[in-house]
Amino acid sequence: MSPALVVLIIGILVPFIILISLSMWTRDGFGFDMTPTFENYQRVGTEPIFSTLLARSFWISGIATFFTVLLCYPMAYYVAFHVHRNKMLWIVLMTLPFWTSYLLRVFAWRVILGYEGVINSAFLSMGWIQAPLEFLLYSQTAVIITLAHAWAAFAILPLYVSLEKIDKSLLEAATDLGDGPVRRFLRITLPLSLPGVISACFLIFIPTTGDYITPALLGGPDGVMIGNLIQLQFGPVNNWPMGAALSIVLMLWIGALALVFLFITRKAKDRLA
Secondary structure, three states: OHHHHHHHHHHHHHHHHHHHHHHOOEEEOOEEEOOOOOHHHHHHHHOHHHHHHHHHHHHHHHHHHHHHHHHHHHHHHHHHHHOOOOHHHHHHHHHHHHHOOHHHHHHHHHHHHOOOOHHHHHHHHOOOOOOOOHHHOOOHHHHHHHHHHHOOHHHHHHHHHHHHOOOHHHHHHHHHOOOOHHHHHHHHHHHHHHHHHHHHHHHHHHHHHOOOHHHHHHHOHHHOOHHHHHHHHHOOOOOHHHHHHHHHHHHHHHHHHHHHHHHHHHHHHHHHO
Protein backbone atom coordinates (compact mmCIF):
# COMPACT_ATOMS: atom_id res chain seq x y z
CA MET A 1 0.00 0.00 0.00
CA SER A 2 2.94 2.36 0.53
CA PRO A 3 3.48 3.50 -3.11
CA ALA A 4 -0.23 4.15 -3.61
CA LEU A 5 -0.45 5.90 -0.26
CA VAL A 6 2.46 8.18 -1.16
CA VAL A 7 0.83 9.07 -4.48
CA LEU A 8 -2.48 9.85 -2.75
CA ILE A 9 -0.79 12.05 -0.16
CA ILE A 10 1.31 13.96 -2.68
CA GLY A 11 -1.31 14.19 -5.42
CA ILE A 12 -4.51 14.72 -3.41
CA LEU A 13 -4.06 15.41 0.28
CA VAL A 14 -1.24 17.98 0.06
CA PRO A 15 -2.90 20.09 -2.69
CA PHE A 16 -6.18 19.93 -0.78
CA ILE A 17 -4.52 21.24 2.39
CA ILE A 18 -2.82 23.99 0.39
CA LEU A 19 -6.17 24.92 -1.18
CA ILE A 20 -7.87 25.15 2.22
CA SER A 21 -5.03 27.28 3.60
CA LEU A 22 -5.10 29.54 0.57
CA SER A 23 -8.87 30.00 0.86
CA MET A 24 -8.39 31.58 4.30
CA TRP A 25 -6.12 34.31 2.97
CA THR A 26 -7.35 37.62 1.59
CA ARG A 27 -6.36 39.84 -1.29
CA ASP A 28 -4.14 42.71 -0.16
CA GLY A 29 -3.33 45.05 -3.02
CA PHE A 30 -1.02 43.16 -5.38
CA GLY A 31 -0.26 40.53 -2.75
CA PHE A 32 -2.07 38.39 -0.18
CA ASP A 33 -2.75 38.80 3.52
CA MET A 34 -1.96 35.42 5.11
CA THR A 35 -3.92 36.10 8.32
CA PRO A 36 -6.49 33.24 8.59
CA THR A 37 -10.04 34.46 8.04
CA PHE A 38 -13.38 33.18 6.75
CA GLU A 39 -14.10 36.38 4.83
CA ASN A 40 -14.02 34.64 1.43
CA TYR A 41 -16.52 32.01 2.59
CA GLN A 42 -18.76 34.76 3.98
CA ARG A 43 -18.73 36.47 0.60
CA VAL A 44 -19.58 33.21 -1.16
CA GLY A 45 -22.52 32.71 1.19
CA THR A 46 -23.90 36.24 1.01
CA GLU A 47 -23.25 37.62 -2.48
CA PRO A 48 -25.99 36.53 -4.94
CA ILE A 49 -23.67 36.01 -7.91
CA PHE A 50 -22.00 33.01 -6.30
CA SER A 51 -25.24 31.22 -5.36
CA THR A 52 -26.69 31.98 -8.80
CA LEU A 53 -23.72 30.49 -10.64
CA LEU A 54 -23.62 27.48 -8.31
CA ALA A 55 -27.31 26.76 -8.90
CA ARG A 56 -26.91 27.25 -12.65
CA SER A 57 -23.90 24.92 -12.75
CA PHE A 58 -25.77 22.18 -10.88
CA TRP A 59 -28.79 22.64 -13.15
CA ILE A 60 -26.80 22.46 -16.40
CA SER A 61 -24.69 19.52 -15.21
CA GLY A 62 -27.73 17.68 -13.89
CA ILE A 63 -29.64 18.05 -17.17
CA ALA A 64 -26.57 17.04 -19.19
CA THR A 65 -26.02 14.01 -16.94
CA PHE A 66 -29.66 12.94 -17.21
CA PHE A 67 -29.79 13.08 -21.01
CA THR A 68 -26.35 11.51 -21.41
CA VAL A 69 -27.29 8.47 -19.32
CA LEU A 70 -30.74 8.33 -20.93
CA LEU A 71 -29.25 8.24 -24.44
CA CYS A 72 -26.33 5.94 -23.63
CA TYR A 73 -28.33 3.32 -21.73
CA PRO A 74 -30.11 1.91 -24.84
CA MET A 75 -26.79 1.69 -26.71
CA ALA A 76 -25.11 -0.15 -23.85
CA TYR A 77 -28.19 -2.36 -23.45
CA TYR A 78 -28.19 -3.32 -27.12
CA VAL A 79 -24.50 -4.28 -27.12
CA ALA A 80 -24.81 -6.21 -23.86
CA PHE A 81 -27.91 -8.23 -24.76
CA HIS A 82 -28.25 -8.30 -28.55
CA VAL A 83 -24.67 -8.33 -29.88
CA HIS A 84 -23.16 -11.80 -29.66
CA ARG A 85 -20.06 -11.40 -31.80
CA ASN A 86 -17.32 -8.76 -31.91
CA LYS A 87 -18.63 -6.88 -28.87
CA MET A 88 -15.28 -5.17 -28.42
CA LEU A 89 -15.53 -3.83 -31.98
CA TRP A 90 -18.89 -2.29 -31.13
CA ILE A 91 -17.45 -0.68 -28.01
CA VAL A 92 -14.54 0.74 -30.03
CA LEU A 93 -16.90 2.10 -32.69
CA MET A 94 -19.12 3.78 -30.08
CA THR A 95 -16.16 5.44 -28.38
CA LEU A 96 -14.23 6.23 -31.59
CA PRO A 97 -15.54 9.82 -31.93
CA PHE A 98 -14.23 10.56 -28.44
CA TRP A 99 -10.64 9.82 -29.41
CA THR A 100 -10.40 13.31 -30.89
CA SER A 101 -9.49 16.41 -28.90
CA TYR A 102 -12.08 17.78 -26.50
CA LEU A 103 -11.55 21.27 -27.94
CA LEU A 104 -12.11 20.01 -31.48
CA ARG A 105 -15.45 18.54 -30.47
CA VAL A 106 -16.46 21.78 -28.77
CA PHE A 107 -15.57 23.81 -31.86
CA ALA A 108 -17.39 21.27 -34.04
CA TRP A 109 -20.59 21.83 -32.06
CA ARG A 110 -20.00 25.56 -32.34
CA VAL A 111 -20.09 25.17 -36.12
CA ILE A 112 -23.10 22.84 -36.03
CA LEU A 113 -25.17 25.06 -33.72
CA GLY A 114 -24.10 28.39 -35.25
CA TYR A 115 -26.46 30.87 -36.90
CA GLU A 116 -25.21 29.65 -40.28
CA GLY A 117 -24.45 26.16 -39.04
CA VAL A 118 -25.68 22.79 -40.23
CA ILE A 119 -28.95 22.79 -38.26
CA ASN A 120 -30.06 26.33 -39.10
CA SER A 121 -29.02 25.99 -42.74
CA ALA A 122 -30.97 22.73 -43.11
CA PHE A 123 -34.10 24.12 -41.46
CA LEU A 124 -33.95 27.30 -43.55
CA SER A 125 -33.50 25.39 -46.80
CA MET A 126 -36.51 23.18 -45.99
CA GLY A 127 -38.62 26.19 -45.08
CA TRP A 128 -39.25 25.05 -41.50
CA ILE A 129 -38.02 28.35 -40.06
CA GLN A 130 -37.84 31.89 -41.39
CA ALA A 131 -34.84 33.02 -39.34
CA PRO A 132 -31.95 31.20 -37.64
CA LEU A 133 -32.71 29.72 -34.22
CA GLU A 134 -30.84 31.93 -31.81
CA PHE A 135 -31.21 29.67 -28.76
CA LEU A 136 -28.99 26.96 -30.28
CA LEU A 137 -25.74 28.87 -29.74
CA TYR A 138 -24.43 30.96 -26.84
CA SER A 139 -27.03 29.52 -24.47
CA GLN A 140 -27.51 26.87 -21.84
CA THR A 141 -28.92 24.62 -24.56
CA ALA A 142 -25.61 24.65 -26.43
CA VAL A 143 -23.68 23.89 -23.23
CA ILE A 144 -25.97 20.96 -22.34
CA ILE A 145 -25.81 19.45 -25.84
CA THR A 146 -22.02 19.74 -26.02
CA LEU A 147 -21.44 18.36 -22.52
CA ALA A 148 -23.80 15.44 -23.17
CA HIS A 149 -21.90 14.50 -26.33
CA ALA A 150 -18.42 15.16 -24.94
CA TRP A 151 -18.90 12.91 -21.90
CA ALA A 152 -21.02 10.16 -23.49
CA ALA A 153 -18.13 7.69 -23.57
CA PHE A 154 -17.81 7.94 -19.80
CA ALA A 155 -21.43 6.79 -19.51
CA ILE A 156 -21.41 4.02 -22.10
CA LEU A 157 -18.55 2.03 -20.59
CA PRO A 158 -19.81 1.69 -16.97
CA LEU A 159 -23.35 1.06 -18.21
CA TYR A 160 -22.15 -1.67 -20.55
CA VAL A 161 -20.04 -3.35 -17.85
CA SER A 162 -22.97 -3.31 -15.42
CA LEU A 163 -25.42 -4.73 -17.98
CA GLU A 164 -22.95 -7.34 -19.21
CA LYS A 165 -22.57 -8.77 -15.69
CA ILE A 166 -26.29 -9.50 -15.33
CA ASP A 167 -26.99 -13.22 -15.20
CA LYS A 168 -29.09 -13.96 -18.27
CA SER A 169 -30.68 -16.95 -16.51
CA LEU A 170 -32.53 -14.51 -14.25
CA LEU A 171 -34.21 -12.99 -17.29
CA GLU A 172 -35.12 -16.44 -18.59
CA ALA A 173 -36.59 -17.36 -15.22
CA ALA A 174 -38.66 -14.17 -15.16
CA THR A 175 -39.97 -14.97 -18.64
CA ASP A 176 -40.92 -18.49 -17.57
CA LEU A 177 -42.82 -17.02 -14.62
CA GLY A 178 -44.87 -14.80 -16.92
CA ASP A 179 -43.06 -11.45 -16.84
CA GLY A 180 -43.25 -9.39 -20.02
CA PRO A 181 -40.37 -7.34 -21.43
CA VAL A 182 -41.28 -4.16 -19.51
CA ARG A 183 -41.87 -5.88 -16.17
CA ARG A 184 -38.72 -7.96 -16.64
CA PHE A 185 -36.71 -4.81 -17.29
CA LEU A 186 -38.12 -2.94 -14.29
CA ARG A 187 -37.77 -5.83 -11.85
CA ILE A 188 -34.43 -7.33 -12.92
CA THR A 189 -32.42 -5.42 -15.50
CA LEU A 190 -32.81 -1.91 -14.10
CA PRO A 191 -32.12 -2.73 -10.41
CA LEU A 192 -29.09 -4.87 -11.28
CA SER A 193 -27.71 -2.18 -13.60
CA LEU A 194 -28.09 0.63 -11.06
CA PRO A 195 -24.41 0.47 -10.02
CA GLY A 196 -23.48 1.30 -13.61
CA VAL A 197 -26.05 4.08 -13.74
CA ILE A 198 -24.73 5.57 -10.50
CA SER A 199 -21.13 5.35 -11.71
CA ALA A 200 -22.05 6.98 -15.02
CA CYS A 201 -23.87 9.81 -13.23
CA PHE A 202 -20.90 10.49 -10.99
CA LEU A 203 -18.40 10.32 -13.85
CA ILE A 204 -20.39 12.93 -15.77
CA PHE A 205 -21.87 15.20 -13.10
CA ILE A 206 -18.72 15.83 -11.06
CA PRO A 207 -16.39 17.01 -13.88
CA THR A 208 -19.08 18.85 -15.87
CA THR A 209 -20.04 20.96 -12.85
CA GLY A 210 -16.59 22.54 -12.86
CA ASP A 211 -16.22 22.71 -16.64
CA TYR A 212 -15.28 26.15 -17.92
CA ILE A 213 -14.15 25.54 -21.52
CA THR A 214 -17.55 24.64 -22.95
CA PRO A 215 -19.44 27.50 -21.21
CA ALA A 216 -16.73 29.96 -22.27
CA LEU A 217 -16.95 28.97 -25.94
CA LEU A 218 -20.65 28.15 -26.29
CA GLY A 219 -22.49 29.44 -23.25
CA GLY A 220 -22.70 33.17 -23.71
CA PRO A 221 -23.98 35.31 -20.81
CA ASP A 222 -26.71 32.80 -19.85
CA GLY A 223 -24.37 29.82 -19.97
CA VAL A 224 -21.61 31.00 -17.64
CA MET A 225 -20.91 28.44 -14.89
CA ILE A 226 -19.05 28.47 -11.59
CA GLY A 227 -15.94 27.03 -13.28
CA ASN A 228 -15.64 30.20 -15.36
CA LEU A 229 -15.69 32.31 -12.22
CA ILE A 230 -13.06 30.13 -10.53
CA GLN A 231 -10.83 30.33 -13.61
CA LEU A 232 -11.32 34.10 -13.62
CA GLN A 233 -10.22 34.37 -9.98
CA PHE A 234 -7.06 32.36 -10.57
CA GLY A 235 -6.39 34.13 -13.87
CA PRO A 236 -7.06 37.76 -14.79
CA VAL A 237 -8.44 38.86 -11.40
CA ASN A 238 -5.48 37.28 -9.55
CA ASN A 239 -7.60 36.66 -6.45
CA TRP A 240 -6.39 33.17 -5.61
CA PRO A 241 -7.91 33.06 -2.11
CA MET A 242 -11.41 33.65 -3.50
CA GLY A 243 -10.81 31.09 -6.25
CA ALA A 244 -9.70 28.56 -3.62
CA ALA A 245 -12.75 29.30 -1.45
CA LEU A 246 -15.06 28.82 -4.43
CA SER A 247 -13.34 25.53 -5.24
CA ILE A 248 -13.78 24.27 -1.67
CA VAL A 249 -17.44 25.29 -1.59
CA LEU A 250 -18.02 23.60 -4.95
CA MET A 251 -16.41 20.37 -3.72
CA LEU A 252 -18.51 20.40 -0.54
CA TRP A 253 -21.71 20.93 -2.49
CA ILE A 254 -20.86 18.16 -4.95
CA GLY A 255 -20.08 15.81 -2.05
CA ALA A 256 -23.39 16.62 -0.37
CA LEU A 257 -25.37 16.14 -3.60
CA ALA A 258 -23.55 12.85 -4.23
CA LEU A 259 -24.59 11.57 -0.80
CA VAL A 260 -28.20 12.59 -1.42
CA PHE A 261 -28.14 10.92 -4.83
CA LEU A 262 -26.74 7.71 -3.33
CA PHE A 263 -29.45 7.71 -0.67
CA ILE A 264 -32.22 8.21 -3.23
CA THR A 265 -30.91 5.53 -5.61
CA ARG A 266 -30.49 3.06 -2.75
CA LYS A 267 -34.10 3.61 -1.70
CA ALA A 268 -35.22 3.28 -5.32
CA LYS A 269 -33.23 0.06 -5.71
CA ASP A 270 -34.80 -1.42 -2.59
CA ARG A 271 -38.28 -0.49 -3.83
CA LEU A 272 -37.66 -1.96 -7.28
CA ALA A 273 -36.31 -5.15 -5.74
